[in-house]
Amino acid sequence: MRNGQRRRGYDMAADIPCDHFILRRIDVGRITLNVREKGSGPLMLFFHGITSNSAVFEPLMARLSDRFTTIAVDQRGHGLSDKPQTGYEANDYADDIAGLVRTLDRGHAILVGHSLGARNSVTAAAKYPDLVRSVIAIDFTPYxxxxxxxxxxxxxxxxxxxxxxxxxxxxYLAGRYPNIPADAIRLRAKSGYRPVAGGLRPLASPAAMAQTAKGLRSDLVPAYRDVTKPVLIVRGEMSKLVSAAALANTSRLRPDLPVVVVPDADHYVNEVSPEITLKAIKNFIDA
Structure with missing residues (x-):
């Protein structure tokens, strides 16, 4: 379904103060993950896309932290989390999610994932249904x-x-992501790079990114077929990653899963159209 029109030029990253987050590292038994946390209540975990980091979810976390313990994760190989030499398949990421939920010991979690994070969240929900309450999967599907x-x-x-x-x-980021608002671009630039001799380099490990990108080609049909927890599928109408055909095939596979198509948004739905993303999350959770 279509879910309203985006207010052009609106930038949630500019409107929301994002300076009151607790940053910490959590040993989940198999890896140590860097996270940022805000709020109290039921557990809601956020998982970013490839090459990104947990900071991109700060604006959404700020709006949801009055109801939930919101925790955004630097996934393995990304941000300030550990960067092992190998282990970047869907099951590796899903096992990290399971380890984190168990370590936090705050009950089952709502998983919000974008792109890579969506793939990992659905995989975790299928593999560890006892740890997951529901999933919001943003712009990554089978097919x-x-x-x-x-x-x-x-x-x-x-x-x-x-x-x-x-x-x-x-x-560079503005050219790579032409539809992401300026303040969201600045948030990515501030949080995703480290000083080195001669300038700045990405925090994300190049070797890990190469392995992760190859792993995104793995068949996601079994996870979507087998998942028993509620899953909301969100697609950007203009996404160049998830085509209308891929979404249609996914809906034929799982016609019971609700879908929100966000008008005028590309792949980076939660940054390009944060208000509609927030509304979709709240409507799904409250249904």
């Missing part, structure tokens, strides 16, 4: 065409660059 995954892998592998300064990072 993604090979050409779309080829383009994604090329973009990922091109991101490992040396940048002279933050302004250079922002310019």
């Amino acid at each position: 993604i065409e090979t050409e779309a995954l080829d383009a994604l892998e090329a973009r990922v592998n091109a991101g490992s660059q040396l940048f002279e300064n933050v302004k250079g990072v922002e310019a």
Whole structure:
């Protein structure tokens, strides 16, 4: 279904104060994950897309933390989390999610995932249903065409660059993500890079990103077929990753799963259309 019109030019990252998050590292038994946390109540976990990090969810967390303990995770190989040499398949990420939920010991969790995070969240829900309450899967489904995954892998592998300064990072990101608002771009630039000799480099491990990108080609049909927990599928109408055909095939596989198609949004739905994303999450949880 279509879910209203986005207010053009609105930037939730500019409106929401994002300076009151608890940052910590959590040993989940198999890996140590860096997280940022805000709020209290039932557990809601956020998982970012490939090459990104937990900070991209700060604006949504700020709006949901009055009802939930919101925790956004730097997934393995990303951000300030551990970066093992191997282990970047769907099951590796799903096992991290299970380890985190068990370590937190706050009951079953709502999982909100974008792209890679959506793939991992659905996989975790299928594999560990006793740990998951529900999933909001943003712009990643089965049946993604090979050409779309080829383009994604090329973009990922091109991101490992040396940048002279933050302004250079922002310019690169603005070109790579032309529909993401300026403050969300600045949030990515501020949170996703580290100083090195000669400038700044991404926090995400290039080797881990290469392995992860290849792993995104694995068949997601079994996880979607087998998942028994409620799953909301969110797609950006203009997404170049999840085509209308891929979404239609997914809905034929699981006609019981609700779908929200966000008008005018590309793949980066939660940053491009944060208000509609927030409304979709709340409507799904409260249904």
